[in-house]
Amino acid sequence: MITVFARPETLTTAKTHYCPGCTHGIIHRLVAEVIDELGIREETIGVCPVGCSVLAYHYFNLDMQEAAHGRAPAVATGIKRVLPDKTVFTYQGDGDLASIGAAEIVHAAARGEKITTIFVNNAIYGMTGGQMAPTTLLGQETMTSPHGRDAVTQGYPVRMAEMLATLDGAAFIARVSVHNPQEVAKAKKAIKTAFEVQLSGKGFSLVEVLSTCPTNWGLTPLEAIKWLQDNMIPYYPLGVKKERQEVKD
Amino acid sequence: MAKVLMKGNEALGEAAVRAGCRYFFGYPITPQNELPHYLARRLPEVGGVFLQAESEVAAINMVYGAAGAGARVMTSSSSPGISLKQEGLTYIAGAELPCVVVNMQRGGPGLGSIQPAQSDYFQAVKGGGHGDYRLIVLAPATIQEIVDLMGKAFDLADQYRNPVMILGDGILGQMMEAVEFPEQEQPAVLPAKPWASTGAKGRRPNLINSLYLNPEELEQHNERLQAKYAKIIANETMAESYLTDGAEIVLVGYGSSARIAKAAVDQARAQGIKAGLFRPITLFPFPKKEIQAACRQARQVLTVEMSMGQLVEDVRYNLEFKVPVHFYGRAGGMVPTTRAVLEQIKRLAEGGDLA
Numbered sequence: 001m002i003t004v005f006a007r008p009e010t011l012t013t014a015k016t017h018y019c020p021g022c023t024h025g026i027i028h029r030l031v032a033e034v035i036d037e038l039g040i041r042e043e044t045i046g047v048c049p050v051g052c053s054v055l056a057y058h059y060f061n062l063d064m065q066e067a068a069h070g071r072a073p074a075v076a077t078g079i080k081r082v083l084p085d086k087t088v089f090t091y092q093g094d095g096d097l098a099s100i101g102a103a104e105i106v107h108a109a110a111r112g113e114k115i116t117t118i119f120v121n122n123a124i125y126g127m128t129g130g131q132m133a134p135t136t137l138l139g140q141e142t143m144t145s146p147h148g149r150d151a152v153t154q155g156y157p158v159r160m161a162e163m164l165a166t167l168d169g170a171a172f173i174a175r176v177s178v179h180n181p182q183e184v185a186k187a188k189k190a191i192k193t194a195f196e197v198q199l200s201g202k203g204f205s206l207v208e209v210l211s212t213c214p215t216n217w218g219l220t221p222l223e224a225i226k227w228l229q230d231n232m233i234p235y236y237p238l239g240v241k242k243e244r245q246e247v248k249d
Numbered sequence: 250m251a252k253v254l255m256k257g258n259e260a261l262g263e264a265a266v267r268a269g270c271r272y273f274f275g276y277p278i279t280p281q282n283e284l285p286h287y288l289a290r291r292l293p294e295v296g297g298v299f300l301q302a303e304s305e306v307a308a309i310n311m312v313y314g315a316a317g318a319g320a321r322v323m324t325s326s327s328s329p330g331i332s333l334k335q336e337g338l339t340y341i342a343g344a345e346l347p348c349v350v351v352n353m354q355r356g357g358p359g360l361g362s363i364q365p366a367q368s369d370y371f372q373a374v375k376g377g378g379h380g381d382y383r384l385i386v387l388a389p390a391t392i393q394e395i396v397d398l399m400g401k402a403f404d405l406a407d408q409y410r411n412p413v414m415i416l417g418d419g420i421l422g423q424m425m426e427a428v429e430f431p432e433q434e435q436p437a438v439l440p441a442k443p444w445a446s447t448g449a450k451g452r453r454p455n456l457i458n459s460l461y462l463n464p465e466e467l468e469q470h471n472e473r474l475q476a477k478y479a480k481i482i483a484n485e486t487m488a489e490s491y492l493t494d495g496a497e498i499v500l501v502g503y504g505s506s507a508r509i510a511k512a513a514v515d516q517a518r519a520q521g522i523k524a525g526l527f528r529p530i531t532l533f534p535f536p537k538k539e540i541q542a543a544c545r546q547a548r549q550v551l552t553v554e555m556s557m558g559q560l561v562e563d564v565r566y567n568l569e570f571k572v573p574v575h576f577y578g579r580a581g582g583m584v585p586t587t588r589a590v591l592e593q594i595k596r597l598a599e600g601g602d603l604a
Contacts, residue, residue, distance in 0.1 A: 042450040063446035065317045065457040071310035078314025081298045107303035
């Protein structure tokens with residue numbers, strides 16, 4: 001008998017708390033598959049954010065640290081500087097990374113910290129109940145932009161991948177999506193590249209993954225996937241934003 | 250080893266290195282800058298890491314990560330920067346991580362000044378951040394004592410898995426004194442940290458965390474922490490009692506203030522006044538038994554502080570309000586003079602009210 005599908009060793013058997021139609025589960029699995037394939041499960045430390053994926057330490061079968069809101073890149077920096085031969089990654093949402101943790105992610109990237117960040121962007125605060133995020137699209141209704149995000153009073157959504165790609169310390173920056181099997185395959189490839197970039201010591205790597213939040217978007221899972229394709233991808237174009245080959249000293 | 254003349258901030262850095270500290274994360278702020286300056290040169294020489302973070306907030310969270318990965322790690326700052334570190338400190342206390350945090354206090358509130366002060370006492374000993382937690386707080390009074398306490402600070406942090414604060418002030422950081430370093434450079438064997446997140450090789454994963462969503466579990470976690478603090482209170486108090494046997498007027502002060510008070514005590518004795526000094530070295534745990542012993546015959550107690558009156562509250566509380574406890578302090582970077590403290594002692598000796 002040939003096994004064609006199994007739980008990656010890097011995932012625990014715990015049932016996740018994620019809502020139906022949320023893509024965190026897919027993204028967790030892709031990270032776990034990559035860690036399995038690279039054979040680094042016992043040499044990897046993950047850092048959880050505050051937000052929907054705050055409990056990711058229940059789901060990853062790895063040594064983990066739980067960071068304060070937005071501080072995961074600083075925590076990961078501390079770990080990596082102590083354990084330079086281990087693989088260290090952060091898993092963060094858009095409120096955590098692009099708002100309260102904007103300074104920490106920018107400077108981890110600028111320093112070229114040899115860590116990998118998985119940045120899950122669903123354009124809203126999920127855990128706290130659907131407030132406006134820095135990545136919320138113009139016109140998007142949230143609990144704190146009830147009439148739709150208005151550029152004049154609430155500013156513009158932030159394209160983190162493009163912004164971080166301008167930094168010399170960033171070695172690999174990509175934006176992917178997981179709304180269909182083809183994109184899932186591309187997302188996995190990008191995540192694998194990001195971890196390989198860390199293993200090769202080239203510098204900071206980040207993969208922004210566009211994600212759905214049917215619960216807080218007020219849509220069914222299928223509608224949410226369509227909304228992501230119709231609205232998020234035009235504003236947040238997919239693709240590799242930065243790929244530096246050489247190792248910077 | 251021969252004595253060397255060093256600034257307090259630099260001596261602290263060297264003592265930390267000799268205590269086995271190999272990781273420092275910090276952000277510039279006066280009056281503690283000589284410490285990061287020193288470690289930026291020194292740590293790479295011993296295979297360590299010095300990293301200037303983007304903020305105090307980031308620095309303390311780097312400390313969290315490094316401590317969670319099993320390292321002997323330190324950060325330092327001064328009052329406004331220590332306020333920014335409170336978020337990280339409560340997470341570190343909650344996750345029970347060992348580290349050393351230095352506060353070379355300056356005047357406040359707000360941006361305050363860059364001159365020495367002792368107005369962060371409450372923040373240091375009562376918690377500072379949110380939640381029921383305690384730092385172990387050590388208050389050296391001389392640069393030699395800074396050196397002598399650094400090994401102890403890291404050992405206490407490891408032993409209790411708790412953040413330790415060195416509560417100094419701008420005077421201690423900036424002044425130069427002759428110091429002697431211990432011969433032995435660091436503990437021969439640092440304690441094992443089987444709880445650290447170092448990669449789950451051949452074992453179940455380790456988790457560094459302060460989140461307990463189940464209220465029963467969080468209450469139990471808090472009860473464990475309190476039991477730990479009770480053990481610290483029972484076992485780790487340190488204090489100096491100077492001429493307190495038979496003393497009728499006992500001065501109480503820590504750090505730089507205690508040195509000024511000591512000089513005033515000497516002058517009072519020369520004038521025939523039975524004065525003494527009690528100097529807590531641990532501010533948490535507060536040396537309750539020791540202060541009660543030192544004040545056994547005291548008719549008056551006087552705290553000397555570079556604040557508007559913070560230590561005085563703990564002195565009254567720990568003396569159980571049995572003795573009149575007075576306060577004399579200067580704030581905002583102003584330093585009490587020996588003459589002014591002596592005046593206070595004389596007024597108390599004459600039974601008069603303090604100005």
